[in-house]
Amino acid sequence: MYDAMLGGQHNFAIDREALAAFTAIDPQVRTLARANRAFLGRAVRFLVDAGVRQFIDLGSGIPTQGNVHEVAQAVSPGTRVVYVDNDPVAVAHSAALLADDPDADIVNADIRRPADVLSAPQVRKLIDFDQPVAVLMITILHFITAEESPAGIVAAFRDALPGEGWLAMTHATNQDRPDTAEAVGRLYRSRASSPVTARSRDEIRDLFEGFDLAEPGLVHVPLWRPDPDDDIPDDPSEYWVYAGVGRKRH
Numbered sequence: 001m002y003d004a005m006l007g008g009q010h011n012f013a014i015d016r017e018a019l020a021a022f023t024a025i026d027p028q029v030r031t032l033a034r035a036n037r038a039f040l041g042r043a044v045r046f047l048v049d050a051g052v053r054q055f056i057d058l059g060s061g062i063p064t065q066g067n068v069h070e071v072a073q074a075v076s077p078g079t080r081v082v083y084v085d086n087d088p089v090a091v092a093h094s095a096a097l098l099a100d101d102p103d104a105d106i107v108n109a110d111i112r113r114p115a116d117v118l119s120a121p122q123v124r125k126l127i128d129f130d131q132p133v134a135v136l137m138i139t140i141l142h143f144i145t146a147e148e149s150p151a152g153i154v155a156a157f158r159d160a161l162p163g164e165g166w167l168a169m170t171h172a173t174n175q176d177r178p179d180t181a182e183a184v185g186r187l188y189r190s191r192a193s194s195p196v197t198a199r200s201r202d203e204i205r206d207l208f209e210g211f212d213l214a215e216p217g218l219v220h221v222p223l224w225r226p227d228p229d230d231d232i233p234d235d236p237s238e239y240w241v242y243a244g245v246g247r248k249r250h
Contacts, residue, residue, distance in 0.1 A: 032239055035222045036170055037066055039243045040138050042225055043168040044071045047134045052166060054133045055081045058111045059140030062090045063097045069104040078103055080126040084117050086110040112148055114156035132164035141207060142172040142196050151207055158210050158248060165248035167211050170221055174198035176237035204242050211246025218244040
């Protein structure tokens with residue numbers, strides 16, 4: 001669905017049908033998806049500027065425009081990226097895309113089991129936990145229910161990070177547009193394998209426990225360090241996703 005939102009080619013009829021239902025709930029969903037993807041690019045460039053040359057992208061999905069390794073390696077060739085997804089279609093597409101890149105790979109694993117991710121051969125080969133590492137959780141934790149402990153998942157990855165460790169996250173909120181969030185939740189419960197659990201700003205902020213947020217903190221996704229030529233919405237709350245980047249607290 002995300003690739004379909006972005007106008008990509010790696011999606012299927014069922015994704016486009018679900019997107020049509022999503023658009024009926026929120027006509028701006030494509031704009032929101034583009035804003036989320038633009039944040040990812042800005043965050044990756046920020047982290048490379050901060051000295052990060054290793055990324056673990058959790059719940060990366062089917063490859064689409066502006067993949068992490070493309071953004072990071074354009075700034076710093078040789079930057080290493082490990083993608084993680086539990087969807088066999090996404091894994092297959094990613095493996096084909098990355099076949100000729102020795103500095104990027106894909107792991108077939110579920111982020112609900114952090115130990116499986118961290119012990120994967122691809123991670124052990126490409127990621128040196130004695131050097132700076134950034135974990136990316138972009139629109140993934142709202143697919144984790146309270147019973148599955150999103151805070152526990154974040155903590156497991158945080159504890160594995162070196163002193164110079166970072167977390168970038170975007171997460172759907174139910175605070176600004178609760179009716180929209182509830183309708184989207186019903187849509188995902190009826191059509192997708194994982195429900196959506198939108199959370200309040202405070203609940204999302206709590207997921208950054210053990211990290212110090214970089215300026216401007218936890219904000220609506222288009223407001224996180226926008227580029228000079230970015231359009232800033234008059235009402236940022238229409239973008240019902242929060243974004244933040246945090247550095248592991250020493």
